[in-house]
Amino acid sequence: MIKLYDNGVYLVNGSEIVEDNAQALDAVLAKTGKKVTKEEAAKGTMAYGILEAHNTSGNMENLQIKFDKLTSHDITFVGIIQTARASGLEKFPVPYVLTNCHNSLCAVGGTINEDDHMFGLTCAKKYGGMYVPPHQAVIHQFAREMLAGGGKMLLGSDSHTRYGALGTMAMGEGGPELVKQLLNRTYDIPMPGVVAVYLTGKPNKGVGPQDVALAIIGAVFGNGYVNNKVMEFVGDGVANLSADFRIGIDVMTTETTCLSSIWTTDDKIKDFYDIHKRPQDFKELKPDAVAYYDGMVYVDLSKIKPMIAMPFHPSNVYTIDELNANLMDILDDVEKKALVSLDNNKVKYTLKDKVHNGRLYVEQGVIAGCAGGGFENICDAADILRGKYIGADEFSLSVYPSSQPVFMELVKNGRIADLMETGATIRSAFCGPCFGAGDVPPNNGLSIRHSTRNFPNREGSKVTSGQIASVALMDARSIAATAANKGYLTSAENVDVDFTKPKYFFDSTIYENRVYNGVGKPDSDVEIKFGPNIKDWPAMSALTDDIVIKVVSEIHDPVTTTDELIPSGETSSFRSNPLGLAEFTLSRKDPEYVGRAKAVAKAEKARVAGEDIFTACPEVKDVFEKINAKFDVKPENTQIGSMIYAVKPGDGSAREQAASCQKVLGGFANIAKEYATKRYRSNLINWGMLPFIYDEDELPFKNGDYIFVKDIKKSVEDKIDTIKAYVVGDEMKEFELHLGKLTDAEREIIVKGCLINYYRSQM
Structure with a gap:
């Protein structure tokens, strides 16, 4: 049904697979009459071409991407725009679409959901964006119908931002990454690996796109085969799938933990754009005659079962x-x-x-x-x-x-x-x-x-x-x-059924009559409508030379989802209120977390206000006495906060609140064996939190322990990866943490305390 290749592969003429080994390039030469290197062949993927066209760094090893369009929904756009406003936003520099498909019921929290919608409408008018009212479309369907384009790149603040089947490389990230685009900055990542998903055959009657998607997820999630890579769909089987079928597989690629997706396009995708009255947005995409992939997922569609x-x-x-x-x-x-x-x-x-x-x-x-x-x-x-x-x-x-x-x-x-x-x-x-x-x-x-x-x-x-x-x-x-x-x-x-497959007719007048389109027409005279639940982000302190952090939650599940870090559902109504939402942090996983984090946060609030730290949080007095038995550390100059440990946090949603809620409660770090997704780690960094790695199985600390990290600011600034930390007890038990790869901008964001502080410092 599904085969994962152990090595990289060369795809020749879109159909012949040559597994990477000592004889691979000779085999490619024999099939094409063309001598190529692996490095040259890696440039033959569709993903490489799209990324190259959107990269502004001049260096394909370290990308600085500018996206063509942005999209958000009503439990993310308020926080994004509030962050951008605090950082100097004047107008939306690219088309930015605000959809309303999550708080649509307006059933929780009184008027606050519709207040968010009015905030979005007035911001679309003021800054020059597009506003899709509630019940018109879910975010990704509107993007498919109205935003996607062949060879384009789109960034959304929802993890299922995937339009690869339509020839658009789309990515779902936390809100701060959209803020960067709104402020004319870039999305900075190393060049990702690209894995081919070779489809062959034709699905059997009764088998749908979710069946294919789940079979692929089951094959690649646990082993991390496509983690943070681009999935590139190729093969003769693609032509046997309708546009809707491809879209149904594509949207689920998020659950593999890949970075993005892209598909070959053909007449069926051309028809999709024609039906949606956007023929100019179609572009034929296919890999070059020789393309090298870092791996291959081989899928025989005829063997997929429900x-x-x-x-x-x-x-x-x-x-x-x-x-x-x-x-x-x-x-x-x-x-x-x-x-x-x-x-x-x-x-x-x-x-x-x-x-x-x-x-x-x-x-x-x-x-x-x-x-x-x-x-x-x-x-x-x-x-x-x-x-x-x-x-x-x-x-x-x-x-x-x-x-x-x-x-x-x-x-x-x-x-x-x-x-x-x-x-x-x-x-x-x-x-x-x-x-x-x-x-x-x-x-x-x-x-x-x-x-x-x-x-x-x-x-x-x-x-x-x-x-x-x-x-x-x-x-x-x-x-x-x-x-x-x-x-x-x-x-x-x-079941015995005849599928009638009726033709789809798209009526664009629904949107023309109801969707506000102010793209490229900002009106600075418009006053933004605020509701009582829409709050600014609280002030956040900068990183100090040293830091003291208390472990306030310890999670040993194999994977911790963002739904467990900040629950979905009824909490969505409070996502425009950072402090209000923070009350729900880890509420379904560790209900004691909020109280523990708040208790430690009292010390940092007192420190920033110039008040007595030990009066605000008496337990830290003993902590500093033990630290000062070995080091000379002044409490008034040392950041004091909380942290959580999780084995592999961050699977699932892109929502930034999984990190920002910890930060507004005084969280300054996560320690993990690994991070489930790039987007969660980015959210931590953009909120000024240290994304520590401790990859040993046996922990040197436990819930309730304080950890002291000496010279943390210098370590971040000097690009030091291995960092000495100490569990504060009767003895100062030393252990090592790692920060992993950080860009220069990410390091400065952490030092400044968060993305808002970083941008304010440049204004």
Whole structure:
């Protein structure tokens, strides 16, 4: 089904694969009559060409990228614009689109969600941007329909910013990276590796894009095969996939932890741009006659089966047939894995009670968002369900079209009526089910979803309140097949259906009549509308020569998601209020964290205010006495804060709040064995936090310990990687930390205390 190559590969004429070895270049010469080096061939990828066209450094080893367009949604754009305003923003220098698809329900926090929307509209007017009102489109569908372009690069403040199937290299990052673009700065990264995803064959009937995506995620996530690399989709199988099918695979590449994606483009993608009335944005893309890749994921589409990602990660994959055939064994394994994520005994967790007469019963089905809500997915689901009904028991089915144009066409061609007749309910374009703000299942419920993630608690339950529910990811077709069987898990390969494949017609008047487009037309006289929940970032202190940090949370899960660092769902309403949101930090993972962090933060607040540190936080007096038995350190000149340890933090969402919430609570560092994603580490750096690495299994410190780092400022400025630190106890126990590779700008950001301070210092 899927093969991972152990070595790099040369792709010749887009179809012949030559694995890298001592004879590889001779084989390439024999096939092409052209002698090339590996370095020359590496320039033959589509990714290299796009990155080169957008790089401003003049050095392809260390890129400084300027993006063509930016996009954000309503739980990220307020913080981004507030940061940019504090850093000197005058106008948006590139098209910046503000969509409203996360706080759309306006159901939590009184008026504050709609206040955010009005803030966004007035900022689009003042600074010259585009504003997409609530319920018009989910962020990524609008970008596909209106923003993507062949050979272009797009940066978004949502992790699923992926438009590679349309020939656009797109990346999802934390808000500060968009701030840099808004201030005419660059996105600075080393040249990423590029891994080919070679598709061959044709999917079987009933197999959808989510099935292919989950199979790939299952093959590459655990081993980090594509971590922080670009996935480049090539091969004869691409031509056998519709544009919608490719988009459905592409959006899920985020769950592999890759940096970005790009696909070969053809007449089907040209048709996509024609349908959306943007023929000028199509560009044919393909690798050069010889292209070198750092690895290859070889996918035989004809062997992909309908898949299911069991709780609590998209990589926890099985075929549906395999699950049904080995039900109790697999459920037992899932339950054991869940104990790690659920801290063993906070809740009673089982899935075996879902087995009714030897079949797995689920309580809910959802087809939604940027992954599931596409036209083709919903049409195929309607074909499977036509003439059937979902029943009057616990099982429910909700369908969320990804945009108003998609919704309108589904109304016109009758598919909405077909679905409603079955008992399914139809919602507007809204991302809620994906992050826990819509269609929350019952306690102990199991929901099957064509959406992007199934992390613990992401669907809205709260372990700390004794609640738990589970999400399994599936394709819309198998969700429909399950719905046709009234909630009993069913593979779409096992239903008799004729897929009608109706043609899609895009009606642009919906956007023309409703979306505010002020791109390139800033009006400085417009007054920004603020609501009472929209707050400025608090002042943040600069790094001092030495630093004292207290371990206030210790997480030993194999991976810690950003949903666990700052929960999604109801917290989204407070994301325009840094201090208000910070109250939720680690609330579903370590409820004591906020109190511990605040207690330490009192010392730093007193230090900055010139007050007595020991009165504010008495326990640090003993800490400094022990430090000064070995070193001469003045408390009034030493930054004092908190830190968390996690084995591998940062998988999942790009949201900067996973880091900024720690910072506004007085957090100055993370220590990790490794960071799950580049974007989370970047968020730490942009908020002035030290991204320490400690790669040993046995920790020299424990929760509650204080750590002293001597000459930390000098180490950052002088590019010293190995740093001596000390656990403060009866003895000063020495150990080593590492900072990893940092750009000069990143080092200065850390020294200044955060990105806002960095830019203010240059004004």
